[in-house]
Amino acid sequence: MTPPLYIAGVAETPLxxxxxxxxxxxxxxxxxxxxxxAGLRLRDVDGLFVNYMGEEGxxxxxxxxxxxxxxxxxxxxxxxxxxxxxxxxxxxxxxxxCEVALIAYASRQRSRRSRSVAARAPAMGVxxxxxxxxxxxxxxxxxRYALIAARHMHQYGTTREHLAExxxxxxxxxxxxxxxxxxxxxxxxxxxxxxxxxxxxHRLDCCLVTDGGGAVVVTTATRARDAAKKAVRILGAAESxxxxxxxxxxxxxxxxxxxxGAEAFGMAGIKPSDxxxxxxxxxxxxxxxxxxxxxxFCKKGEGGAFVASGALRPGGSLPSLTSGxxxxxxxxxxxxxxxxxxxxxxxxxxxGERQVPNAKIAVAHGVGGLFSTAGTVVMAND
Numbered sequence: 160m161t162p163p164l165y166i167a168g169v170a171e172t173p174l175x176x177x178x179x180x181x182x183x184x185x186x187x188x189x190x191x192x193x194x195x196x197a198g199l200r201l202r203d204v205d206g207l208f209v210n211y212m213g214e215e216g217x218x219x220x221x222x223x224x225x226x227x228x229x230x231x232x233x234x235x236x237x238x239x240x241x242x243x244x245x246x247x248x249x250x251x252x253x254x255x256x257c258e259v260a261l262i263a264y265a266s267r268q269r270s271r272r273s274r275s276v277a278a279r280a281p282a283m284g285v286x287x288x289x290x291x292x293x294x295x296x297x298x299x300x301x302x303r304y305a306l307i308a309a310r311h312m313h314q315y316g317t318t319r320e321h322l323a324e325x326x327x328x329x330x331x332x333x334x335x336x337x338x339x340x341x342x343x344x345x346x347x348x349x350x351x352x353x354x355x356x357x358x359x360x361h362r363l364d365c366c367l368v369t370d371g372g373g374a375v376v377v378t379t380a381t382r383a384r385d386a387a388k389k390a391v392r393i394l395g396a397a398e399s400x401x402x403x404x405x406x407x408x409x410x411x412x413x414x415x416x417x418x419x420g421a422e423a424f425g426m427a428g429i430k431p432s433d434x435x436x437x438x439x440x441x442x443x444x445x446x447x448x449x450x451x452x453x454x455x456f457c458k459k460g461e462g463g464a465f466v467a468s469g470a471l472r473p474g475g476s477l478p479s480l481t482s483g484x485x486x487x488x489x490x491x492x493x494x495x496x497x498x499x500x501x502x503x504x505x506x507x508x509x510x511g512e513r514q515v516p517n518a519k520i521a522v523a524h525g526v527g528g529l530f531s532t533a534g535t536v537v538m539a540n541d
Contacts, residue, residue, distance in 0.1 A: 164249050165383040165390035166538065168197030168376035169500040172265045174489050175340055177370040182215055183223040185265035189374035190224060197376040198385035199259055206230040206257030206377075208248060210240035210264050210493055220263060230256040236400060237527020238440050239415075240264075241375070241496035242534025243398035248377040258379055265372030266491035292406060298357055301365065301443065303405040303529040305357040308445040310411040312359060314460070319359060321463030322444040323350035326363050326486050328471035329441060333483025335473070335513035340367055341487040350444075363486075364444040371491035373500050391506045392539045394520070395427030400532040408530065412460075413453060415533035416524060420454035423522075423535040431455040434537075435518040436505045437477055438498040440526035441484040447471075450524050454535070478515045481505060495525030499536060506540040 170192035172185035180188075186209075194200060207228040209217040216233035230251045236243045241262055248260035297303060311317045327347055333339035345363070353361040383390035397419040402408045424430065431454060439450040448462040456477055457465040471479040482488040482501040489497060502521035504510050518540065525534040 161253060163380050164252060164393045165378060165380060166375055166393060166499070166503055167378050167383040167386040167390040168193035168195070168199070168388070169503045170196065170374050171338070171497065171500060172372040174338055174371040175369055176269050177267055178270055182265040182267060182372070183220065185372055186220055186263045186374065187224060189265070189372060190261055190263055193374040193376050194261070196386065196388045197378065197383070197390070198387050199376065199378075199382070201226055203259045204228060204261045206248060206251055206260035208232045208244040208260060208262040210244070211235045228257065236398065236532040236534065238442065238493045238495045239398065239525035239527040239532040239534035240493065241499060242396065242523055242525040242536045243532070245375070245377060245393065245499070245536050246396040246398050246534065249393065249396060252377070252379060258382060260377040262375040262377065262496065263372070264493060264496045266493065267370045268492040269369045292404060300529055301357045301360060304443045304445055305360045306405060307411045307449070307530060308359050308443070311445065311448065314412055315463065317448065317463040319351050320347055321467055322359070322364055322448065323347040324466045325441065325444040325447045325471065326350045328466070329480040329484040329486040331472055332481050332513055333487035335511070336483050336488060339483040339488040340369055341483070360443055360445070366442045366485035366490035366494070367487070369489050369491055371489045371497065373496045375496060375499050389507050391503050392541045393536065394429065394539050395423040395425070395537040396535065397422035397426065398532070398534040400528070403528060403531050405529050412449065414449045414526065414530050416450050416453035416526065416535065419533045419535040420524070423537050424455070427537040429520060429537060434477070434520050434522050436481060436502060436515050436521040437479040438481065438502045438521065438523045439479055440494055440498065440524060441480060441486050442490070442494070442526065444486070446526055446530070447480070449530070450526070454522070454524060473513070481510065481513050481515060493527070495523070495527070495534065498523040498525060502538055506538060
């Protein structure tokens with residue numbers, strides 16, 4: 160049997176709008192805090208995992224932190240990179256390449272004003288084949304997600320009210336989180352009547368643009384015994400990607416999460432009904448709806464009815480987005496790492512007013528690109 164691995168420390172960087180730091184100093188703050196929770200120091204880190212940070216990757220972050228890791232990984236799967244990097248860290252630790260893996264990320268997207276609804280491929284450095292899609296007027300990335308939402312509505316009868324319920328559920332949780340960026344009351348009517356961005360998605364169907372990031376420490380059971388806070392066991396993890404260009408997505412209503420959910424749950428030996436807390440990626444409301452279906456919390460096409468039942472809200476049958484998510488808490492370009500931070504805090508019983516009672520199993524599900532990538536991690540409170 161493979162020895163168990165643990166998340167022994169988590170931390171957020173400064174959040175919201177951060178004018179007095181750069182990305183490297185933000186990562187350093189989070190790394191030190193997460194390592195302190197794990198009972199470790201920077202000198203103990205021998206595996207470093209960094210998603211894109213503007214110009215920075217694992218080499219630059221290692222230099223700034225003053226460490227020389229034995230194993231490094233700068234895989235870029237967008238918002239799913241961090242769940243995928245837990246998967247990679249598990250493999251590296253089990254193979255003996257490292258013992259203490261630090262997964263880190265920071266972005267000052269809001270301060271840098273770097274995202275535009277009219278962004279085009281050359282600004283992202285990947286112009287290949289976009290000339291076959293951009294002439295049709297699809298803004299990047301929201302236009303691609305709008306296509307997915309429109310297809311789901313056409314095929315399954317999903318409504319704007321169903322999507323709006325996801326934004327409202329996220330806001331209800333955010334109102335319990337003092338760190339959340341958006342905490343004002345929100346109704347389904349507010350979401351529906353908000354300014355259209357790319358039909359059928361309106362402004363409040365879209366994630367925030369903020370600064371933020373965090374750090375997660377993955378390590379062995381032996382090292383986790385010294386943690387200052389309760390370590391959380393990793394039960395399962397998986398990653399996948401299906402396409403980059405939306406024209407190559409085989410079925411607009413099925414994401415890579417259909418594979419990662421089945422694999423991560425299979426590794427963990429659990430069923431969807433065993434999950435107490437779900438932290439799904441919510442770049443847009445439709446992102447959550449597909450995750451619920453693809454991970455098996457409801458059947459394909461039944462996501463709308465599932466959320467309409469109030470399942471995601473505080474007190475619902477599947478508490479989800481408990482930090483407020485990317486829609487109301489924080490979205491620094493890539494949210495997947497912060498999903499794991501919140502899941503760990505829920506399992507430790509540290510979530511304060513938003514704490515889900517008796518949370519024993521939590522799932523963080525990252526999504527990246529143009530619904531291109533997915534990463535799923537299952538965690539347990541031992």
